[in-house]
Amino acid sequence: xxxxxxxxxxxxxxxxxxxxxxxxxxxxxxxxxxxxxxxxxxxxxxxxxxxxxxxxxxxxxxxxxxxxxxxxxxxxxxxxxxxxxxxxxxxxxxxxxxxxxxxxxxxxxxxxxxxxxxxxxxxxxxxxxxxxxxxxxxxxxxxxxxxxxxxxxxxxxxxxxxx
Numbered sequence: 001x002x003x004x005x006x007x008x009x010x011x012x013x014x015x016x017x018x019x020x021x022x023x024x025x026x027x028x029x030x031x032x033x034x035x036x037x038x039x040x041x042x043x044x045x046x047x048x049x050x051x052x053x054x055x056x057x058x059x060x061x062x063x064x065x066x067x068x069x070x071x072x073x074x075x076x077x078x079x080x081x082x083x084x085x086x087x088x089x090x091x092x093x094x095x096x097x098x099x100x101x102x103x104x105x106x107x108x109x110x111x112x113x114x115x116x117x118x119x120x121x122x123x124x125x126x127x128x129x130x131x132x133x134x135x136x137x138x139x140x141x142x143x144x145x146x147x148x149x150x151x152x153x154x155x156x157x158x159x160x161x162x163x
Contacts, residue, residue, distance in 0.1 A: 005041025009050060012057055013149050016126075020045035024067030028124045030145035045069075052127060059156055061088040068124060078104075079118035086132045089157045093136050094119065116142060126153070 002021045008031070009016040019027035024045045048066030055062040070080055082097050094112040097119075102110040120142060122130045131153045135141040143150035154160045 003041060003043075005043045005046050007040075007046060007050075009053055011053065013152055016053070018046055018049050020049065020067075021069055024069035025049050025124055025127065026069050026071065028126055030125065030149060049127070056126065057156070065127060068127070070123060070128070072118075072121065072123070075114075076118040076121055079115055080122055080124075080128050083119065083122065083128045083130055083133070086129050088129075089159060091132045091134045091154070091159055093134055094142075095136050097133065112136075120144060132157075132159075 004019055004021050004026070006017065006019045006027075009018055011030075013030065015031040015033075017027060017029045017031050018025065020043055022043065022045075025048075028049065045067045048064075052062045052064065052066050065084065070077060072080065078101065079097065082100060086092050094116045098110040098112045098115045101115065102108060116133075119130045119133055122128050125131070125145060131143055131150045133142070140147050140150050140154070151160065
């Protein structure tokens with residue numbers, strides 16, 4: 001039976017739930033409120049995720065990716081791998097991701113909305129940087145944890161100056 005270790009990470013933007021199994025981090029999610037429930041367990045993926053978050057929230061590029069165990073459909077997994085290719089301090093659009101995916105799949109048409117749906121189901125926010133995906137017009141769109149957090153994260157990376 002797989003052991004799941006969980007903890008609450010206190011970030012400058014609020015509490016973050018971390019969960020990991022023996023393969024890697026399975027969840028990184030901003031919480032609306034700090035839960036009263038207990039967390040527990042420890043593994044190398046949680047330690048690596050904490051180290052990554054400490055570096056990230058200090059305003060520096062972490063330079064490594066903790067072990068991840070992303071569970072999703074093949075399409076979502078493909079989109080999440082594209083997100084991992086977005087460099088720190090840069091953004092892309094849903095349309096650009098759809099075009100890249102289309103090219104990788106031999107040119108079959110790909111909907112930016114379908115890509116957006118997969119981005120929105122990313123289970124490991126921040127590390128799989130869905131916050132770096134913006135609208136075609138440069139607007140901050142579609143962040144499950146709230147556009148205020150997305151703006152703060154993009155400002156932390158030096159992408160935008162106004163929060």
